[in-house]
Amino acid sequence: MIIEPSLVRGLIAAQFPHWADLPVESAGASGTANAIYRLGADKAVRLPRTEDSAADVATEHRWLPLLASRLPFPVPLPLAQGVPDGAFPRPWSVCTWLDGTNPGPGDGSSASDLLAADLAEFVLALRRIDPADAPPAYRGEPLASRDAATREALATLDGVLDRASTTAAWHEALAAEPFADRPVWVHGDLQPGNVLVAEGRLTAVIDFGCTGLADPAVDLIAAWYLLTDGARETFRTAVSADDATWTRGRGWALSIALMELAHYRDTNPVMARIAAHVIAEILTDHTRAPVGPPSSP
Secondary structure, three states, rough: OOOOHHHHHHHHHHHHHOOOOOOEOOEEEEEEEEOEEEEEEEEEEEEEOHHHOHHHHHHHHHHHHHHHHOOOOOOOOOOEEEEEOOOOOOOOOEOOOOOOOOOOOHHHHOOOHHHHHHHHHHHHHHOOOOOOOOOEEEOOOOHHHHHHHHHHHHHEEEEEEEEHHHHHHHHHHOOOOOOOOEEEEEOOOHHHEEEEEEEEEEEEEEHHHHHEEEHHHHHHHHHHHHHOHHHHHHHHHHHHHOOOOOOOHHHHHHHHHHHHHHHHHHOOOHHHHHHHHHHHHHHHHHHHHOOOOOOOO
């Protein structure tokens, strides 16, 4: 379904007429889950592209107000929930607009120790939130359960990347001690399209469709999706990730990136470029001698 500004204007006029006079413009986002439009100066309209992402609308409206009050950086606040109608067949939402830009793979912000510290502060604050009644995260399964799908993506990418090195990195992740503690709140998808930055600092975190309870290693994907080299080590130190958690986090990043590259290589150049960058960062890390904090004896 093609989502045009005229469709968004019609939905707003029909369901929220008090906002009908506000201008509507595309946010220019490359997200795969939602089409995003700016409504006036301080609102955003999010229209799910698929049935799966439509299910996230209720999750965000239920949990984002609670999470926002406990997080050190702005997150979108739900303002209204649209209902399916003849013009658009899925639930949709209006939320607050947050300023900032999405970082690009390997851009200046990725080397920022300040961004690394900000991301760690966000992740740690999220982990501290009471998990009572919280839903499972979209990526709430054990890392090992992704083995078959990850190997399938690897096979699809044979000849596109160094399969032997990538397989070795995946095997190392699978060999890490599995998570056996109480799951914690995670964002679940700390990728460039879901964070906003300015001048090397985090300004906001958006798109909480994957949020819920999971292994804390899931949010460590930020180290490879958003940071490089020294900043990555700043992030690791700030979140106090032990060897097993860090290795699982790298495995999560690798698995996600492999599936994204296999899926989007011919259809979404932005997502494919990010995924290829992440895989390159992981392989560089994997071939270097360990530089992180040692495990406790």
